[in-house]
Amino acid sequence: SQQGEEDPQALSIQEGENATMNCSYKTxxxxxxxxxxxxxxxxxxxxxxRSNEREKHSGRLRVxxxxxxxxxxxxxxxxxxxxxxxxxCATVAGGYQKVTFGIGTKLQVIP
Amino acid sequence: xxxxxxxxxxxxxxxxxxxTLRCSPISGHTSVYWYQQALGLxxxxxxxxxxxxxxxxxxxxxxxxxxxxxxxxxxLNVNALxxxxxxxxxxxxxxxxxxxxxxxFGDGTRLSIL
Numbered sequence: 001s002q003q004g005e006e007d008p009q010a011l012s013i014q015e016g017e018n019a020t021m022n023c024s025y026k027t028x029x030x031x032x033x034x035x036x037x038x039x040x041x042x043x044x045x046x047x048x049x050r051s052n053e054r055e056k057h058s059g060r061l062r063v064x065x066x067x068x069x070x071x072x073x074x075x076x077x078x079x080x081x082x083x084x085x086x087x088x089c090a091t092v093a094g095g096y097q098k099v100t101f102g103i104g105t106k107l108q109v110i111p
Numbered sequence: 112x113x114x115x116x117x118x119x120x121x122x123x124x125x126x127x128x129x130x131t132l133r134c135s136p137i138s139g140h141t142s143v144y145w146y147q148q149a150l151g152l153x154x155x156x157x158x159x160x161x162x163x164x165x166x167x168x169x170x171x172x173x174x175x176x177x178x179x180x181x182x183x184x185x186x187l188n189v190n191a192l193x194x195x196x197x198x199x200x201x202x203x204x205x206x207x208x209x210x211x212x213x214x215x216f217g218d219g220t221r222l223s224i225l
Contacts, residue, residue, distance in 0.1 A: 030211070031211060033213065033214075035216075040218070041218050041219075042115070042201055042203075042216030042217050042218045042219055043154075043201070043203070043214075043216040044216070045213035045214060045215065048211075048213055088153070088154065092211070098156065098167055099144070099156060099214070100156060101146070101153050101154035101155075101156070102153055103151070103152065103153035104153055
């Protein structure tokens, strides 16, 4: 079963705009991670946010975590055509540190 | 530094056959993860190996099995292949520390069942 559910499932924006993707989950987590996947390739780790953190930045990426709402968001500022990819959130939970990925958000950035 | 490598890139099999997929982790990584990515279903967790031991297993039937070798490389075996096993199989590796460490992915093996 899926733990994280990304929203929207697809997003199309113009280059230079900001892109926001959301992830909701059901159970308590240890940490939450965001990954990017270019078509036909493996996933690339973007950012990890621990359950006791509320916000984290990495370059043009900003991730927030609201454990009371069981949700996280990924903001990509000043998007570029090269940001076109699928973005996945992954929750880590339980004593066995099980990682569960969502279905992903497909982002298209139009030049 | 070489990334995670998977072989073969593509594999075509028929129903009932057996498939073996291979993964070499990044040097220094002791944990290896296997995922199935079927169309429209996201990544489904299959197996997690660390230091040669199976640490966790997803909701897959026993015909999905694997192992991790002393050099930390790993094999995923799928027996009695079914049409719905057609998917991209991704391997990832990480440093020790389980899932608090980011996972580094290979580009996958695309398994097609005819």
